[in-house]
Amino acid sequence: MKAIKKPYFIDTTLRDGEQAPGVVFSLDEKIKVCSLLDQAGIPELEIGTPAIGIREAQEINLICQQEFKFKTLAWCRANKYDILLAAKSGTNGVHLSFPVSKILQEAMGKDEHWVLQNLQEMYDFASSKFEYVTIGAQDASRANLSFLKEFIGLAAFLGTSRVRIADTVGTLNPISCFKLIKSIRATYQDLPLEIHTHNDLGMATANTVSAYLAGAECLSVTVNGLGERAGNAALEEVAMALEMSEKIDCRLDSTLYSELSSYVSEISNRTLPESKPITGSLVLSHESGIHTQCLQKDRKTYQLIEASKIGKLEQDFIIGKHSGKSTIRFYLQKENLPVDEVICDILLIKIKEEASKKKSFLSEKDFYQIYWDIRKKEKYYGRKEYAGTNHS
Structure with a gap:
């Protein structure tokens, strides 16, 4: 042959x-x-x-x-x-x-x-x-x-x-x-x-x-x-x-x-589906907490194609219902904010609630707004008391 x-x-x-x-x-x-x-x-x-x-x-x-x-x-x-x-x-x-x-x-x-x-x-x-x-x-x-x-x-x-x-x-x-x-x-x-x-x-x-x-x-x-x-x-x-x-x-x-x-x-005038293979806007995006934990160590774990290979930039992780603490820590570290486990727990609950209401993912702006809202309430109520509330 x-x-x-x-x-x-x-x-x-x-x-x-x-x-x-x-x-x-x-x-x-x-x-x-x-x-x-x-x-x-x-x-x-x-x-x-x-x-x-x-x-x-x-x-x-x-x-x-x-x-x-x-x-x-x-x-x-x-x-x-x-x-x-x-x-x-x-x-x-x-x-x-x-x-x-x-x-x-x-x-x-x-x-x-x-x-x-x-x-x-x-x-x-x-x-x-x-x-x-x-x-x-x-x-x-x-x-x-x-x-x-x-x-x-x-x-x-x-x-x-x-x-x-x-x-x-x-x-x-x-x-x-x-x-x-x-x-x-x-x-x-x-x-x-x-x-x-x-x-x-x-x-x-x-x-x-x-x-x-x-x-x-x-x-x-x-x-x-x-x-x-x-x-x-x-x-x-x-x-x-x-x-x-x-x-x-x-x-x-x-x-x-x-x-x-x-x-x-x-x-x-043909809009590309976000999930179109290779060039869709979300094909190199990740939300699942199980995935993002591994991806922070090595992108190849859950991503076949390097973004630079197809003329893209690597994308930050999606913030949504399926996010885990690894994503929370990623965004806190990105802005040099303290990675506090109690705040992480509260953030994760609030993010999942908001994403479910929105039926979509959240923007970085949404994430940091939620973070600062939590910080303000924590400062008002006190750490121990606020952590024990329903965070509403």
Whole structure:
């Protein structure tokens, strides 16, 4: 068995990502996304669909003129009109998408014979105008495997630079995805294979990782998993999963992931869930007293990823219903306040009460306000008397 090649990322935030309902990027926003992806080391970007209109084609051309280090790719339907528009846009390459499942072919008024015939004609036409041409098997996950392999075989024979296996409606799971790619790789051992997954069932990232392990070294991703319906595989999640779970060097600058994620969230008007893997605002936060006691000794006890690795700062512990004395002591020491066991006990009770009422965690300001309220009452009532009250 051949060793798997290093992951090769193709970011499609500006193409498939912008196809998410209601998402529109300005040219300046596109250029900034490109700049951040370039700094992160992404080797190739699918930067748009020229056939959308003149303005789209012009913006693609302007992006190509920025002299970024990555290769640029235009997405096209399998027709000469789209290819000609792409050629004028100035991208390095073109991606030609073909419907390979019966359900898509019937909806588009095509059949398998048309697909194979058109593949050869469009490939020949496109290869006369571009440095490289990639071929897409749209809805490959629902295609007849025999026909899918025939399609891939013809693309390989013609000399395609890469074949994209698209899970267009997100029907695969990590096991079925692995088996599909393994079967294709067994037949076409040297052909560059790309996996393009959708997240309809919440498995896009897992499927992309699975496909890579099965032999698809080219990974199609978007920042934040932005894309149609439930989205695509998330760049930052796939890359960190490969690195942390499989010890595979993705050769990317992960310290830019948080900035990329925040910026794409902002310009797409898609608020990130606080618990979104890798870049969510609370994914490196801890409340449980059992955890924070260990975390103060070693962050690795209950935290897989160092904050600095993904461009974040380590976060202080959450103050809430599940906090323990270790968190109380942490915040007292932070402000050089005396760590008094009686006060700690009272603070812990009050914090749990307030967090339960609020149905959320408390801010540092809330914490210190409670502390000073306790101190004032202690001074008024006296230590012994106050400790014996109900602290109301």
